Amino acid sequence: MNTKVMYGSTVARHIRTDLEGTVLKLKEKEITPKLTVIIIGDNPASETYVRMKKKAAEKIGIQSTILELPSDTTEQYLLSIIQDLNQDLSTHGILVQLPLPDHINEKKVLDAVSPDKDVDGFHPINVGRLSISQEAFYPCTPLGIMKLLDFYGVQMKRKHVVVIGRSNIVGKPIGQMLLNEDATVTYCHSKTEDLFEYTKQADILIVAVGKAHLITKEAVKKGAVVVDVGNTFLDSGKVVGDVVFDNLLGHASHITPVPKGVGPMTITMLLYNTIEAAKRLG
Numbered sequence: 001m002n003t004k005v006m007y008g009s010t011v012a013r014h015i016r017t018d019l020e021g022t023v024l025k026l027k028e029k030e031i032t033p034k035l036t037v038i039i040i041g042d043n044p045a046s047e048t049y050v051r052m053k054k055k056a057a058e059k060i061g062i063q064s065t066i067l068e069l070p071s072d073t074t075e076q077y078l079l080s081i082i083q084d085l086n087q088d089l090s091t092h093g094i095l096v097q098l099p100l101p102d103h104i105n106e107k108k109v110l111d112a113v114s115p116d117k118d119v120d121g122f123h124p125i126n127v128g129r130l131s132i133s134q135e136a137f138y139p140c141t142p143l144g145i146m147k148l149l150d151f152y153g154v155q156m157k158r159k160h161v162v163v164i165g166r167s168n169i170v171g172k173p174i175g176q177m178l179l180n181e182d183a184t185v186t187y188c189h190s191k192t193e194d195l196f197e198y199t200k201q202a203d204i205l206i207v208a209v210g211k212a213h214l215i216t217k218e219a220v221k222k223g224a225v226v227v228d229v230g231n232t233f234l235d236s237g238k239v240v241g242d243v244v245f246d247n248l249l250g251h252a253s254h255i256t257p258v259p260k261g262v263g264p265m266t267i268t269m270l271l272y273n274t275i276e277a278a279k280r281l282g
């Protein structure tokens with residue numbers, strides 16, 4: 001079997017070109033989409049991601065500001081900054097980079113971001129809207145996966161999708177989005193017994209665990225579509241996913257690489273959501 005590699009980097013380029021056009025049109029109406037990213041402390045991976053987001057935003061004409069706060073920032077101060085940004089008419093999108101330091105309550109912080117500026121799609125209002133298939137900000141990684149599958153012509157209707165991972169930002173929402181496309185969805189997670197008995201039944205396997213080398217072809221039905229959401233930094237500095245990519249070549253029908261797979265789609269959907277916010281808020 002000839003395995004089709006689904007490059008998020010390629011799809012992202014197409015979408016970003018479209019988005020650039022949309023930004024130009026907004027600018028004619030005197031609206032410049034603006035994203036503010038808040039980052040707390042000095043987690044090197046987070047700093048890399050935030051820099052990538054800023055660069056990607058500016059490349060297509062979205063204004064972006066990074067607010068770098070020290071690791072001893074109080075929860076109260078962070079909440080006050082978010083309140084200010086909620087009120088600030090020039091800011092359309094607010095993103096608080098995760099993870100937060102231990103002394104800050106993540107739930108309180110995510111609840112504080114206005115649902116209308118919640119370009120991450122993490123606010124309970126947006127989570128709830130997704131769960132009842134309403135229009136909302138959808139979280140960037142799962143939305144990016146949907147666009148990637150769509151671009152490569154992967155049918156979802158009536159397919160059995162197995163999702164490994166039940167996080168609020170990837171596993172749960174991707175299952176819901178696929179359910180909305182009439183897939184049959186099975187969730188697996190760290191307490192699942194006989195994991196591979198489930199994964200072997202998948203027409204589409206979404207792996208969002210964060211454990212390098214978790215999935216080899218023994219866990220995958222021949223001809224399945226495999227989406228790797230893993231992003232583990234090895235000591236060598238290399239980024240790897242949860243799937244042994246080379247092992248699946250010739251076995252899967254489609255597979256995403258890491259890097260250049262889901263990651264670039266995540267960032268593209270952040271740009272997409274920011275532009276949507278600007279359209280709605282004006």
Ligand SMILES: Nc1nc(=O)c2c([nH]1)NC[C@@H]1CN(c3ccc(C(=O)N[C@@H](CCC(=O)O)C(=O)O)cc3)C=[N+]21
Binds near residue numbers: 052096098140
């Ligand atoms: N509030 C919040 N929103 C997020 O969306 C968010 C977050 N916090 N915290 C961290 C995770 C992680 N994340 C990634 C985005 C892009 C790549 C990406 O593009 N990676 C490149 C490789 C990176 C490299 O080469 O260094 C790729 O896959 O090709 C990875 C990971 C967003 N996150």
